Amino acid sequence: MAEVKLSEGEKCYLIHGINDNFRIDGRSCWDRREIDLEINLLPSCVGSAQIRSVNCSVIAGVKMSLVPPDPGRPGKGKIEFFADISANADPLFEGRGGQGIVVELVSFFEDSYKDCSLLDCLTVVEGKSVWCLSIDILILEIGSKASLYDLCSIAVKAALYDTRLPKVYVNPDTMDIEIPDDPFDIMRLDISQIPVFVTVTRIGNSYIIDPTQEEEASSISSLLFSVNNCGTLLHSKKLGLGSLHCDPIKELIPKISVVALELHDFIEDQCKSLTS
Amino acid sequence: MLCLPGDTVTEDADYMRGHGTYYKSKVLTSSVAGCIDKVNKLLSVRPLRTRYNGEIGDIVVGRVIDVQTEHKRWRIDTSSRLDTILLLSSVNLPGGELRRKTVEDELMMKSFFKEGDLISAEVQSIFADGALSVHTRNLKYGKLGQGVLLRVSPSLVERRKTHFHNLPCGVHLILGNNGYIWISLPVSEGVESGGFAINLDPVPLADREVISRVRNCILALAKQKMMLHSTSINTCYEISQSYQVKDLIKSKIMTEIAQLTNEKMKIEELQ
Amino acid sequence: MESRILLESTSVKTPFRIDGRKPHEVRSLTCRLGVFQQADGSSYVKLGNTQVLATVYGPHDTRGKSNPEKSIINCKFRLSTFSKSTRRNLHRDIRSIEISNNLTQVFDSAILTELYPHSQIDIYLEVVQSDGSDYAACINAASLAIIDAGIPIKDVVCACSAGFIDNQPITDINAVEESSNGTPILTIGMLPKDKQILSMESSGGIHLDNLNDVMDAAIEGCKSVLFIMKQTILNHIQELKD
Numbered sequence: 001m002a003e004v005k006l007s008e009g010e011k012c013y014l015i016h017g018i019n020d021n022f023r024i025d026g027r028s029c030w031d032r033r034e035i036d037l038e039i040n041l042l043p044s045c046v047g048s049a050q051i052r053s054v055n056c057s058v059i060a061g062v063k064m065s066l067v068p069p070d071p072g073r074p075g076k077g078k079i080e081f082f083a084d085i086s087a088n089a090d091p092l093f094e095g096r097g098g099q100g101i102v103v104e105l106v107s108f109f110e111d112s113y114k115d116c117s118l119l120d121c122l123t124v125v126e127g128k129s130v131w132c133l134s135i136d137i138l139i140l141e142i143g144s145k146a147s148l149y150d151l152c153s154i155a156v157k158a159a160l161y162d163t164r165l166p167k168v169y170v171n172p173d174t175m176d177i178e179i180p181d182d183p184f185d186i187m188r189l190d191i192s193q194i195p196v197f198v199t200v201t202r203i204g205n206s207y208i209i210d211p212t213q214e215e216e217a218s219s220i221s222s223l224l225f226s227v228n229n230c231g232t233l234l235h236s237k238k239l240g241l242g243s244l245h246c247d248p249i250k251e252l253i254p255k256i257s258v259v260a261l262e263l264h265d266f267i268e269d270q271c272k273s274l275t276s
Numbered sequence: 277m278l279c280l281p282g283d284t285v286t287e288d289a290d291y292m293r294g295h296g297t298y299y300k301s302k303v304l305t306s307s308v309a310g311c312i313d314k315v316n317k318l319l320s321v322r323p324l325r326t327r328y329n330g331e332i333g334d335i336v337v338g339r340v341i342d343v344q345t346e347h348k349r350w351r352i353d354t355s356s357r358l359d360t361i362l363l364l365s366s367v368n369l370p371g372g373e374l375r376r377k378t379v380e381d382e383l384m385m386k387s388f389f390k391e392g393d394l395i396s397a398e399v400q401s402i403f404a405d406g407a408l409s410v411h412t413r414n415l416k417y418g419k420l421g422q423g424v425l426l427r428v429s430p431s432l433v434e435r436r437k438t439h440f441h442n443l444p445c446g447v448h449l450i451l452g453n454n455g456y457i458w459i460s461l462p463v464s465e466g467v468e469s470g471g472f473a474i475n476l477d478p479v480p481l482a483d484r485e486v487i488s489r490v491r492n493c494i495l496a497l498a499k500q501k502m503m504l505h506s507t508s509i510n511t512c513y514e515i516s517q518s519y520q521v522k523d524l525i526k527s528k529i530m531t532e533i534a535q536l537t538n539e540k541m542k543i544e545e546l547q
Numbered sequence: 548m549e550s551r552i553l554l555e556s557t558s559v560k561t562p563f564r565i566d567g568r569k570p571h572e573v574r575s576l577t578c579r580l581g582v583f584q585q586a587d588g589s590s591y592v593k594l595g596n597t598q599v600l601a602t603v604y605g606p607h608d609t610r611g612k613s614n615p616e617k618s619i620i621n622c623k624f625r626l627s628t629f630s631k632s633t634r635r636n637l638h639r640d641i642r643s644i645e646i647s648n649n650l651t652q653v654f655d656s657a658i659l660t661e662l663y664p665h666s667q668i669d670i671y672l673e674v675v676q677s678d679g680s681d682y683a684a685c686i687n688a689a690s691l692a693i694i695d696a697g698i699p700i701k702d703v704v705c706a707c708s709a710g711f712i713d714n715q716p717i718t719d720i721n722a723v724e725e726s727s728n729g730t731p732i733l734t735i736g737m738l739p740k741d742k743q744i745l746s747m748e749s750s751g752g753i754h755l756d757n758l759n760d761v762m763d764a765a766i767e768g769c770k771s772v773l774f775i776m777k778q779t780i781l782n783h784i785q786e787l788k789d
Contacts (some may be wrong), residue, residue: 005339005392009474013422016478024424026488026521034526042676043596044632054525055584059675061629087623087671088583088602094623094671136628140600140673141583280780281694282702282740296699298659300741307659307699309780324784326697327587327606357606357666405615405664431697501786 004217011218015204023215029208030255033147037154037270039162047163051155053210057141058151060159066124066177067132077122078132081109083152085139101145104239105137105152108197112226112235117193118160124168125175131165144216146199146239149224150209153197154267161191161271195228195235196263198256202244207252209259220244223252227260279306285319294320295329324501328356328430328454330408334399335439336360337425337452338410340389348382350389352397354454355430358407362389366400366411368418394420396450396458416440420450421474423460424491428498430455434505441506445513446483447490451504457494459487485521489513492524493533500534511544512537562715565723566595571764573707573719573771578687578779580695588696592688595721596678601688603696606666618663622650622670624685630677631722646682653686653736653745659699668698679722680708686736686746687772694780703776704745706736707768709761711753716764733758735765739773742766 006014014024021028035053042048047062069076083105085098092098113119122131135156142148164186169178200207201222203215211219221242226235238244279285285297285304293299296308297319306312310323330336338352338360348364364377364385389395396417397410412418433439433451441449442462450458461483479487493512497504515536516524523529563569574595583589586602593599606618613619624646628635654670670692672685686706693700710720710732717724720732731751737744753761 007339007393007420009419009421009423009476010394010425012476013424013479017484019478020481020484022481022484022488024488024491025525026485026492026523027525028522031522042629043678044676045629048629057583059627063629063634082628084628086600086625086627086673087669088586088589088600088673090585091604091669091671094669134634136634138627138629138673138675141585278781278784280703280777281700282738296697298699298701300701305701307701308697309694309784310697311784323697324786325581325588325695357608357663359608407665 004213006214006217014214014218018203018206018208029206030259032210037158039158039271039274046165047159049155049158049162051151053147053151054143055141056143056148056151058155059138059140060155061136062159062163063134064165065132066129068128069130074127075123076119077130079113079119080132080134081106081137082134083137083139088140089142105149108149108224108226108235108237109156112195118189121190124177125170128175129177135159144211144213146201146216146222147210149197149199153195154263157191157194157196157267158271160189160194163189193228195226196260197224197226198259198263199224200252200256207248223249225256227257229261229264231257277312279312279321280309281307285312285321290317291319292317294318296321296323322431324431325429326431328354330356330399330402332399332401334435334453335396336399336410336454337394337396337450337456337458340391340393340395342391343386345382345385352395352410354408355427355456356408356454358405360408360410362397362410366413368413389419394425394458396420419474420458421460422476422479423458424487426457426459426491426494428455428457428504432498432501432504434503436505443490443506443510445486445490447486459490488521489516489524492521496524496530496534497537499530502534502538508537508541511540515540564717566721570715570717571767573768574721576772576775578691578776580691580779580783588692590688590691590695592684592691594680594684596676597681597684598676599684599688600673600675601692602671603668603692603698605668606663606698609665609667613665615664617660618666618668620651620655620658620660620668620670622647622654624650624672626674626677630674646685649746649748650685650689653704654689654693656745657700657704657738658693659701662699677722679720679725682734683708687776691776691779702738702740703773704736705739705769705773705776706734706746707765707772708732708734709765709768711757711761716760718764718768733761733765735762735769737769739769
C-alpha cells in the first residue's frame with residue numbers, strides 16, 4: 001500500500017465528487033465494496049477466517065490454551081490479540097516495518113473486547129483455570145488503512161464463529177480437568193455480542209465508509225467506532241492527523257449504528273451459509 | 277504459440293534475440309511464460325504481465341516522485357524498472373516559447389511540476405542502464421488536471437498511432453504505453469494541458485458519471501486481461517449501460533460485461 | 548509412540564506411509580498465479596496441508612546500494628504465527644534467516660539478473676500453514692510468482708524433498724515424518740530441463756550408499772511437481788493465445 005500522493009487536480013476531482021455523493025468508482029458515500037469471506041481454512045487453528053475486499057486481504061486464526069485467570073477476574077477467560085503485516089503487502093513492511101499499524105490495531109481490539117460477554121463463557125474452573133484464546137491477525141494485502149480496520153474486525157468475528165473448543169469435564173472431587181479426545185465433542189462460542197469496527201473518513205464536507213487508497217490520501221481524518229449488535233459503543237478513536245468539527249460527528253451517530261448492524265447481519269449470514 | 281521459461285523458441289540460428297529470450301548454448305530459449313511474437317527475423321516472447329519496457333516514441337503517463345533541483349531534473353514514476361527522468365531542458369516552460377533555461381527557471385522548478393503531479397510525456401531516449409528519459413515539448417503533453425488515473429498492466433496497451441482519444445461518450449482518454457490510463461473531460465481547443473495552470477472548477481455530476489463508467493469498464497476489461505483500445509472501451513461502455521455505475525465494481529458483473537464485449541468484438545471482426 | 552513411520556500393508560508388497568501415500572507419491576499440489584493485485588507477481592501453493600503465499604516486487608530502483616552489473620535479489624521467508632499447531636513467536640529465528648539466504652542464492656542463479664542493472668527484485672514468502680517440506684514449497688511458490696511477474700528466468704525452477712525411512716526412500720516428506728527422530732531429509736531445487744541442481748540441502752544421517760536413491764526420489768518428485776506447475780502456468784496465460 002505504498003503511500004499514494006495525489007496531484008492537485010485528482011484531489012479536487014475526488015473531493016467534489018464526494019460532495020455530490022458520487023465517488024470515483026460510482027459508489028455513494030455509504031456504500032461498501034464487495035466482501036469475500038471464507039472460514040475454517042487453517043487446520044492448525046481451532047478457528048480461522050480469511051477476508052478479502054478488492055485489494056485488502058486478512059487472515060485471522062484462533063488458538064487456545066488453558067491458563068489460570070487473572071486474580072482480579074477469577075470468572076473470566078482471556079483473549080489475546082496479535083497482529084502482523086506480511087511483507088507480501090508491500091516491501092515497506094519487511095522486517096518490523098508494519099509495527100505502527102500493528103500496535104494501533106491490537107490496542108483497538110484489546111479495548112473493545114475488554115468487557116465482552118464472550119469472556120464469561122471461557123471459564124473452566126472459576127479461580128483456577130480458564131481458556132485463553134490467542135487470536136492472530138495476519139495482514140496480507142492493504143488497500144486503505146480505514147477499511148483494513150473494518151475488515152480485520154469482521155475476520156476476527158468470523159474466526160471466533162468458526163472456533164471449536166473441546167468440551168472440558170471437571171472431576172468434582174479432585175477438580176482435575178479432563179479433555180476428551182473426541183473431535184466432535186466440542187463447544188461453540190456465542191459471537192453475537194462481539195463488536196465490529198466501523199471507520200468513517202472525513203473527505204471534503206462529507207463522511208464516507210470503506211475509502212479507497214486515493215480517497216484516504218485526500219482525507220482529513222478518520223473516526224473508528226467499535227459497536228456490538230445491541231448498538232452499544234465499546235470503543236472509539238480518532239485516527240490520524242487533522243481536526244474534525246464536532247457537529248457533523250453528532251449527525252453521524254445514527255448512521256454508524258445502521259452500518260454496524262448491517263455488518264453484524266452480514267457476518268452472521270455469511271458464516272451460516274458457509275457452515276451449512 | 278505459448279511457451280514457458282526454458283522452452284526452446286527456435287533452433288534456427290538465423291533469428292535474432294528479442295525480449296523474453298536468451299541463448300542457452302546457442303539455442304534461442306524463452307525466459308518468460310508468454311506467447312511468441314515474430315517481427316521479421318526478431319523473435320520475442322511477450323508475457324502476460326511485466327514491468328513497463330519503454331521504447332523511444334512511447335506515450336506515457338507518470339507521476340512526479342521528486343524534484344532534483346541540483347540535477348535540474350524531475351524523477352517520474354512510470355512503473356518502469358528504474359525511475360524515469362524528466363530533464364529541465366526537456367520541458368516547455370510556461371508561455372510555450374522555446375528559450376534557454378535560466379538560473380531562475382531552476383529555482384522555479386517546483387512551481388512547474390511538484391511531487392505527486394501527473395504528467396503525460398513522450399519517451400525521448402533510453403539511458404545505458406535502461407532508465408527512460410521523457411520530454412513534454414509539445415502542447416499536447418504536460419501537466420494533467422482534473423480526472424482519474426488507472427493503473428493496469430502495460431502489456432494490455434498496444435503501441436498504436438494515437439494514444440489520445442476523445443471517446444464518443446464525451447470523455448478524453450490517454451492510454452499510456454506504461455499502463456497508466458488517464459480519464460478526464462475533453463480539453464477545449466487551444467487550452468491543451470501543456471499549460472501549467474489547471475482548472476479546478478467542479479465537474480458536473482452528469483460528466484462524473486460518464487468518467488466513472490469508463491473507469492469501471494476499463495477495470496472490468498483489464499481484469500479479464502483484454503487489450504485496451506478505443507474500440508474495446510467503447511464497446512464495453514455501451515454494453516455496460518444496462519447497469520448502474522456503482523454495480524460495475526461487482527466482480528460478477530465485471531466478468532459479464534467483459535465477456536459480452538469480447539463476444540461482440542469478435543462478431544464485428546467477422547463482419 | 549509409533550516407532551515405524553512406514554506401515555507394512557498386509558496384502559500388497561509396497562508399504563504405505565502414515566498418511567496413506569505410497570513411498571514415491573507426492574501430496575496433492577494446488578497452485579494459483581496472480582493472487583494479489585498490488586504486487587508485480589504473486590502465487591499460492593498448497594502442497595498437502597502446507598500453504599505458502601509468495602509475492603514478487605520489482606524489478607525496481609534499489610533503496611540503497613545498487614549493483615551496476617546486475618539486479619539484486621532479496622528473498623524473505625517467514626513462518627506465520629499460526630502456521631504450526633503450537634503458536635510461535637515471530638522472533639528472528641536462525642532457520643528462517645538461513646532459508647531466506649538459500650532462496651536468495653537459488654533465485655540469484657536462476658533469474659537472468661544481468662538484464663537489470665541497478666535494480667532490485669524482492670521476493671516474499673509467507674508460510675501460512677506448515678506441514679512439512681516448507682522449503683520445497685517455497686521454492687515452487689517463488690518460482691511461480693517470478694513467472695507471474697514476467698521476470699526472465701532460465702527455467703521453471705522446481706523443488707521437492709525426499710527422505711529415507713526403514714530402508715526405503717520416500718518422496719515429499721510431511722510434518723509427521725519430518726518430526727520423527729532420525730529421519731534424514733534431502734531437499735533438491737533444480738532447473739529441470741538441464742538437470743542442474745540449484746539447491747541441495749540435507750539434514751539427518753543418510754548412508755552415502757543410499758544417497759543415490761534418495762536423490763533420485765527427490766528428482767522424481769521434482770518432475771511430478773513440475774508437471775502441475777507447468778499446467779497451472781499454461782492455464783493462466785491461456786488468454787494470450789488469441
